[in-house]
Each structure stands twice: as structure tokens, then as C-alpha cells.
Amino acid sequence: MACAQIPNHIEGYGQAFIVSEEQKLDWGVMLFLFGLPGCLPTLENYSMELHNVMIQLMKLIAKNLGTDPEKLLSFFEDEIQGIKLNYYPPCPEASKVLGASPHSDTTALTLLLQVNEVEGLQFNRNQKWVPVKPIPNAFIINIGDVLEILSNGEYKSVVHRAVVNPEKERLSIASFHCQKMGTQIGPLEDLVQTNKALYKTLPIEEFRRLKMTSKLDGKFMINKDRF
Numbered sequence: 001m002a003c004a005q006i007p008n009h010i011e012g013y014g015q016a017f018i019v020s021e022e023q024k025l026d027w028g029v030m031l032f033l034f035g036l037p038g039c040l041p042t043l044e045n046y047s048m049e050l051h052n053v054m055i056q057l058m059k060l061i062a063k064n065l066g067t068d069p070e071k072l073l074s075f076f077e078d079e080i081q082g083i084k085l086n087y088y089p090p091c092p093e094a095s096k097v098l099g100a101s102p103h104s105d106t107t108a109l110t111l112l113l114q115v116n117e118v119e120g121l122q123f124n125r126n127q128k129w130v131p132v133k134p135i136p137n138a139f140i141i142n143i144g145d146v147l148e149i150l151s152n153g154e155y156k157s158v159v160h161r162a163v164v165n166p167e168k169e170r171l172s173i174a175s176f177h178c179q180k181m182g183t184q185i186g187p188l189e190d191l192v193q194t195n196k197a198l199y200k201t202l203p204i205e206e207f208r209r210l211k212m213t214s215k216l217d218g219k220f221m222i223n224k225d226r227f
């Protein structure tokens with residue numbers, strides 16, 4: 001409790017996406033920290049390496065999209081990196097709770113480590129939940145809403161959730177790679193020369209505010225119909 005979140009701040013120990021007293025809470029807690037230079041010394045190396053992995057992935061994604069890598073990378077050179085250490089205690093009534101309710105991440109990319117190899121992460125495909133088996137020392141790479149927007153829908157963010165185990169605790173570390181405040185997020189210019197823009201351009205904080213003030217409920221609506 002010494003590092004509990006202060007109201008309206010994400011950083012610290014607690015839970016995210018709480019919008020009402022009546023809401024059924026997820027069966028899990030987190031410690032949310034910001035990474036990159038100047039963060040806790042024990043986190044700094046890990047955080048810097050995550051940044052490098054993310055940049056390599058972005059180069060490949062740019063190539064795949066046929067877009068200018070410099071332009072895409074420019075969004076990430078001074079990224080904001082959130083590191084969320086998730087702890088899911090065992091639950092005797094595991095089938096009645098969720099560790100993390102269905103959602104897509106508000107990031108560009110999420111690098112997720114399933115720390116103690118207890119299964120729990122599932123993603124949604126064709127209305128079915130598909131478990132993601134933990135592979136020792138391997139990252140799960142999740143596409144987030146921001147990459148969906150930047151890529152004008154070529155990459156789709158993935159809806160996922162975490163279930164809990166009746167006997168074993170589960171730990172995961174998610175790193176969220178996002179843009180700094182003030183960045184305008186919209187489809188990359190060279191992707192909307194011939195195709196029309198499928199998403200509005202919004203400042204990142206506006207987009208994040210809309211997401212954080214709504215209850216986690218599947219995929220966040222980010223298309224033109226919503227804004």
C-alpha cells in the first residue's frame with residue numbers, strides 16, 4: 001500500500017478501469033510503472049531492451065505496410081512506455097471471475113511476458129476464446145488500437161482477456177508502447193493516398209481519455225462512426 005495509486009493516476013499499485021462502486025472487479029491487481037531513462041534503476045535495462053525490440057518490430061511492420069519506416073519510427077523514438085506487472089491470485093471459483101475483462105490495448109504494440117508459465121491469456125477469434133500457451137522466455141506481441149489507426153486498419157488490434165486458475169497464482173508483465181502526449185494519431189499519410197482514411201485523427205490524450213473513462217468491454221470503438 002506504500003505505493004498505492006493516487007486517485008485518477010494510473011501509476012502505482014492497484015487496479016485500472018474502475019468506473020463505479022457497483023462494478024464487478026477483475027480478479028487481479030497490478031503495479032503500474034513508467035519505463036525508460038530515469039525510471040527505477042532495476043527496471044531501466046529491461047525497459048531499454050523492450051524499446052529496442054519494439055523498434056525492430058516497427059521496422060518490419062513498416063516494410064510490411066509499404067510505408068516510410070522513418071515516418072512510422074518517428075512516432076516511437078520518444079515513446080511513453082508503461083510497464084504493468086499483473087498478479088492474479090488463485091480463485092476457488094475461477095469460472096465465475098476474470099483476471100482481466102475482454103479488451104484491446106490502447107497501445108501501438110504490447111510486449112507481454114507470461115512470467116510463471118501458468119496459462120491464462122486468451123484472445124478472441126471468430127467469437128471464440130483461444131488460449132495462448134506460455135512459452136518460456138518468449139514475448140507475446142499484441143497489436144493495439146493505435147497501430148490499427150496508424151496502419152489504417154491493415155493491422156487490427158486484438159481483443160483478449162485473462163482467466164484465473166483455481167489453484168495457482170499467475171503473473172504477467174505487459175509493456176505498453178505509446179506516443180507522448182500531444183501526438184496526433186491518425187492513419188499514416190502515405191497509406192491514405194489511394195485508400196480513404198478509416199479513422200479520425202485525434203490527439204493521443206483525447207483517445208486515451210475516452211478509453212480510460214469507459215469500462216473495459218471488448219474492443220474500443222475507434223472508427224469514424226464513433227467520433
Ligand SMILES: O=C(O)CCC(=O)C(=O)O
Binds near residue numbers: 084120121171172174
Ligand atoms: O495477464 C495477461 O496475460 C494479460 C494482461 C493484459 O491484457 C493487460 O495487462 O493489458
Ligand SMILES: [Fe+2]
Binds near residue numbers: 103105174
Ligand atoms: Fe491487455
